Amino acid sequence: MATRLKFENSCEVGVFSKLTNAYCLVAIGGSENFYSAFEAELSDVIPVIRTSIGGTRIVGRLCIGNKNGLLLPHTTTDQELQHLKNSLPDQVRVQRIEEKLSALGNCIACNDHVALTHTDLDKETEEVVADVLGVEVFRQTVAGNILVGSYCAFSNKGGLVHPHTSVEDLDELSTLLQVPLVAGTVNRGSEVIAAGMTVNDWTAFCGADTTATELSVIENVFKLREAKPSAIVDEMRKSLFDS
Amino acid sequence: MPRRPRRHQRLKSWPITFSPFGRALARMGSVSKPKRHSESIENHTPSSSNGFVKHPLDEKPEGSESSDGEFDGVVQADFAFFDPKPNDFHGVKTLLQTYLDVEEWDLSGFVDLILEQTTVGTVVKVEDDEDEGIFALATALNLSRYREQKCIIQLKDLFLAKASQEKGVADQLRVLLGEQAHNVGLLVSQRVVNLPPQLLPPLYDSLFNEVSWATEDEPTEELRNSFRFKHYVMLSKIYKHKNPEQKRKRSDDSEEAIVYVKPEDEIFHKLSSWSFCFPLRTQQPAPHEMKNYRSMGLIMAVEADKIPTFRQELGSLINES
Numbered sequence: 001m002a003t004r005l006k007f008e009n010s011c012e013v014g015v016f017s018k019l020t021n022a023y024c025l026v027a028i029g030g031s032e033n034f035y036s037a038f039e040a041e042l043s044d045v046i047p048v049i050r051t052s053i054g055g056t057r058i059v060g061r062l063c064i065g066n067k068n069g070l071l072l073p074h075t076t077t078d079q080e081l082q083h084l085k086n087s088l089p090d091q092v093r094v095q096r097i098e099e100k101l102s103a104l105g106n107c108i109a110c111n112d113h114v115a116l117t118h119t120d121l122d123k124e125t126e127e128v129v130a131d132v133l134g135v136e137v138f139r140q141t142v143a144g145n146i147l148v149g150s151y152c153a154f155s156n157k158g159g160l161v162h163p164h165t166s167v168e169d170l171d172e173l174s175t176l177l178q179v180p181l182v183a184g185t186v187n188r189g190s191e192v193i194a195a196g197m198t199v200n201d202w203t204a205f206c207g208a209d210t211t212a213t214e215l216s217v218i219e220n221v222f223k224l225r226e227a228k229p230s231a232i233v234d235e236m237r238k239s240l241f242d243s
Numbered sequence: 244m245p246r247r248p249r250r251h252q253r254l255k256s257w258p259i260t261f262s263p264f265g266r267a268l269a270r271m272g273s274v275s276k277p278k279r280h281s282e283s284i285e286n287h288t289p290s291s292s293n294g295f296v297k298h299p300l301d302e303k304p305e306g307s308e309s310s311d312g313e314f315d316g317v318v319q320a321d322f323a324f325f326d327p328k329p330n331d332f333h334g335v336k337t338l339l340q341t342y343l344d345v346e347e348w349d350l351s352g353f354v355d356l357i358l359e360q361t362t363v364g365t366v367v368k369v370e371d372d373e374d375e376g377i378f379a380l381a382t383a384l385n386l387s388r389y390r391e392q393k394c395i396i397q398l399k400d401l402f403l404a405k406a407s408q409e410k411g412v413a414d415q416l417r418v419l420l421g422e423q424a425h426n427v428g429l430l431v432s433q434r435v436v437n438l439p440p441q442l443l444p445p446l447y448d449s450l451f452n453e454v455s456w457a458t459e460d461e462p463t464e465e466l467r468n469s470f471r472f473k474h475y476v477m478l479s480k481i482y483k484h485k486n487p488e489q490k491r492k493r494s495d496d497s498e499e500a501i502v503y504v505k506p507e508d509e510i511f512h513k514l515s516s517w518s519f520c521f522p523l524r525t526q527q528p529a530p531h532e533m534k535n536y537r538s539m540g541l542i543m544a545v546e547a548d549k550i551p552t553f554r555q556e557l558g559s560l561i562n563e564s
Binding site: 006009208209 | 333
């Protein structure tokens with residue numbers, strides 16, 4: 001299910017949070033309503049971690065991660081790095097990388113299997129991304145924008161891209177990512193998809209200005225209506241117990 | 244995966260603060276002294292739904308920075324005034340983001356209210372700008388007409404909460420927001436930081452003219468009455484000197500006790516029936532000149548009779564600066 005919320009009057013929830021299938025990072029300094037919205041949906045299933053990155057609150061745009069790992073920019077302080085290593089589950093590899101394009105969340109978009117990156121990303125960074133996040137990396141643009149991390153958001157089930165993406169581009173990206181994609185907007189017509197929302201396989205958080213139409217498009221393409229986190233737990237249970 | 248040649252044009256949908264024009268304007272604000280007055284206003288008819296006023300401004304900074312590649316020191320800007328439209332939602336919302344400091348309130352609802360009131364309200368944009376960035380906004384909202392709206396209720400509660408420290412003023416505020424609300428207009432005026440001040444007299448002229456035309460042109464008696472304001476209430480931001488006593492010791496002190504972010508606030512403050520300040524929760528890091536000041540919110544009420552005086556004084560203030 002998709003939830004609408006605000007961070008201190010700003011509807012850009014994808015800027016102040018980063019949601020994956022294994023953890024959720026949330027910026028410090030917002031009101032309690034912001035955390036409670038995340039904790040209400042997620043706290044039984046995955047850890048919700050409050051942090052800053054490089055002393056800033058724009059955690060969603062500076063880091064990139066999935067269930068396998070988390071990549072942080074060089075501006076991350078040692079304390080923040082340690083705090084994250086302590087708070088994240090053990091199977092999540094945390095690494096700080098030296099990359100001139102330090103807003104990793106704006107440059108890279110990924111799910112648990114594939115990543116799209118900025119065309120000018122370092123070769124070294126691309127290798128680290130492939131290694132730490134365990135993904136296949138493609139250099140791409142979205143509707144002519146090189147900041148792929150800002151203009152699209154995708155999970156393992158589906159994806160939402162910039163509204164001006166052409167049909168050919170949609171098909172091409174959909175083939176690369178192996179998920180259904182839809183071109184749309186969030187927050188009442190905002191084209192910066194990933195700033196306005198954050199999503200994983202069973203839930204999404206969108207800015208409060210998101211219209212009902214936009215929300216229903218999101219729930220459809222990310223298949224949020226049937227998705228339940230317990231599905232994941234049930235699967236694990238089946239493999240752990242003989243019956 | 245080989246890199247594909249870029250087939251499509253780069254879409255420039257950056258927020259207005261990042262546009263080349265916005266940057267140029269920010270640089271102008273620190274160096275330039277405008278040399279030309281704006282053109283005279285065209286007469287526009289009261290019933291026009293899209294009357295706009297053109298103000299070509301030619302600004303030449305005395306010293307342009309050497310680091311500029313594209314910027315040769317002159318920025319031509321044709322500002323135009325428009326009635327609010329639903330499309331302006333994001334631009335107006337950006338301008339009003341810090342209106343109530345960091346309090347969480349129904350900002351989107353407030354913006355919707357402003358955009359729906361097309362008879363009174365002006366937004367300033369640049370002619371033929373694809374970005375449709377909003378540079379300034381001025382409107383007056385009748386507090387009684389919108390008293391059921393969540394955003395107005397929250398706003399009233401917040402004003403009263405801030406006023407609770409000031410005994411004398413709190414009662415007057417309560418009266419204006421409560422019993423007298425049908426005669427009170429909330430004056431909302433926000434703009435980008437370095438907007439050329441020559442735009443202010445026409446902006447306020449158009450606002451107050453629209454208010455008086457609305458008292459004649461609105462379809463229903465109720466609406467006509469709702470624009471017969473007797474008082475205007477407004478919320479602004481000012482900088483107050485941290486040590487006011489220090490000023491008296493130095494005769495050549497160039498530091499004022501209060502620095503007004505918007506120049507017309509000084510005139511409003513002088514003409515106000517009452518006013519009070521309250522500290523703002525966010526304290527942004529101040530530039531060097533402002534290190535002795537702290538930012539405060541200022542709420543004041545001005546009687547509608549004083550508006551002609553205000554318009555005159557604003558004209559002379561802008562013309563002499």
